[in-house]
Amino acid sequence: MLLNSKRIKRKPIHIETSRLILREFNKKDIDALFKLDSNPIVHEFLGKNPVKEKTESKKYIEDCIQKYESHSICRLAILEKESGNFIGWSGLRFIDDYTFNDHTNFYDVGYRLMPEYWNKGYATEAGKASVDYGFNILNIETIYGITEIDNVASHKALLKIGLNYVEDFEHTDGSTLRWYSIKNKNYE
Template sequence: MISILQTPRLTLRRFTEADSKLLLQLNSNPEVLKYLHEPPLATEEQALHILKTIILPQYKNNLGRWAIHLKTTNEFIGWCGLKYLAEANEIDLGYRLMQNFWGNGYAYEAAKHTVEYGFNQLHLKTIIGRAHIENIASLKILEKIGMQFIKEEIVDNCPVKTFSVTT
């Protein structure tokens, strides 16, 4: 297990192919995916495909979506991380939590420390964050971690608000 960072309550680590069950558990809940363009996953094979083609390749750049675990129980609660978007030449902050962990400040904590890691460890200059225009909780997190609203746009057929933070 390659740990990326620690927060007061969380450990963020790299996913491995062995985490396909965890990703399936997260991405099979329609409520978790409510504001995204992704259909719910139905099989572990689909989750493994996402790991192999989307998540794991980002690690070669020291970026990626990282599994979040509670320090107290080591329970998997979701992911957070930085992803390079080649089509826009941007570094994107993303986060996704299991529904039963919403409302505890975990997404904020993970996002805040991930942005700090991006600036302090990876020496990034700008990080972008996007959320569906109706995803009020996610929009509040982007604002609370210091991101500034840039514009509304359509990304992957979703109306989103785009935010940015720079060093």
């Protein structure tokens, strides 16, 4: 018998590192996300397909909000502590709507930053915090990473985060991708 029929409210995800704040997306982030994802430079290694309409950014945020509820995690907006600026996103995403390297239903760590914030270690810092959250709060057994084969900066960031390169594989769209993984030491 339930003593309290009210649904327990989920606490929003908020992660802080020395230089960054990672927090859940909200509808106020649409303009900043559109600026990020409409930039062709940002999409050089993401299929060269930047978003064209703000409605695409709105849908992405709505999908993240739904995944916070259904999977307890999704990508998180990154704010630079010093300036308060939105600089991109990072975090885990439960991949249950695509297949990569014969895998589905897995957690992927990712990041995407505005070009003016590249080469500052922010992707690594946010990625490490995301993996730590996944292992220590969500108790995930294995986290994966994926990058295009020619994306050297992302390859280096994934290794610095602690993931291990596993293999290259051909994706269904014909591109060659790299597959990475890291195991939660609590499961070893």
